[in-house]
Amino acid sequence: EVQLVESGGALVQPGGSLRLSCSASGFIFSSYAMHWVRQPPGKGLEHISGITSNGGTTYYADSVKGRFTISRDNSKNTVHLQMSSLRTEDTAVYYCVKDWRWELSATFDYWGQGTLVTVSS
Amino acid sequence: IQMTQSPSSLSASVGDKVTITCRASQSIRSYLNWYQQKPEKAPQLLIYGASSLQRGVPSRFSGSGSGTDFSLTISSLQPEDFATYYCQQSFSNPRTFGQGTKLEIK
Numbered sequence: 001e002v003q004l005v006e007s008g009g010a011l012v013q014p015g016g017s018l019r020l021s022c023s024a025s026g027f028i029f030s031s032y033a034m035h036w037v038r039q040p041p042g043k044g045l046e047h048i049s050g051i052t053s054n055g056g057t058t059y060y061a062d063s064v065k066g067r068f069t070i071s072r073d074n075s076k077n078t079v080h081l082q083m084s085s086l087r088t089e090d091t092a093v094y095y096c097v098k099d100w101r102w103e104l105s106a107t108f109d110y111w112g113q114g115t116l117v118t119v120s121s
Numbered sequence: 122i123q124m125t126q127s128p129s130s131l132s133a134s135v136g137d138k139v140t141i142t143c144r145a146s147q148s149i150r151s152y153l154n155w156y157q158q159k160p161e162k163a164p165q166l167l168i169y170g171a172s173s174l175q176r177g178v179p180s181r182f183s184g185s186g187s188g189t190d191f192s193l194t195i196s197s198l199q200p201e202d203f204a205t206y207y208c209q210q211s212f213s214n215p216r217t218f219g220q221g222t223k224l225e226i227k
Contacts, residue, residue, distance in 0.1 A: 044207065044218055044219075044220050044221050045156075045164065045207055045209070045218040045221075046218070047209075047215060047216045047217075047218070059214060061215050062215070095163055095164075100169070105211060106209075106211040106216035107154055107166070107169050107170075107211050108154070108156070108164075108166060108209075109166050109169075109175065110166075111163035111164055111165070112163060113162075113163055114163055
């Protein structure tokens, strides 16, 4: 059974930093691209970042480019999202999401339960 | 690419047939996915490639369309189908979602 478990969500002040982690199991982690999708409270979904299976290619939405960094450790079946210069508009539930391919096809076949990031003073 | 769903909300009864539409601002060929999200839960993939049913999804769900116009149909609503549905294009970056369609019980 595929499982994606996020951690690291917290309340942080504007301008602060946070690192989200996602622990994966139930599939060959090193064979699939991984993504982060976020959802502000009561709003829709936004794909913010992705990384190919070998970590060689990354994607960032314009809204987070230059502030967020995605990385993965295939030896530990984990993917991370390092977030800096956080803004109030970054407040959202952040989902770790599995791609159905090794490349950034952005068809999301499994989702974690999400972790809440709140940016507020 | 902007994705526009209609309607934004919909009231229906158990057993009804419902259709949700999604329009892309330019052609996305068949690179269209549908997701279901229940309250306080993560989205789940229902349909990929515009019309292919994800494994484990009931056959009452179907998708159609290509180019710019797509639809998701539920042939006979069940109580567990009341949720919010999102379309998403996987054709080009940024891979965008529609604003969602909330399906409520009448």
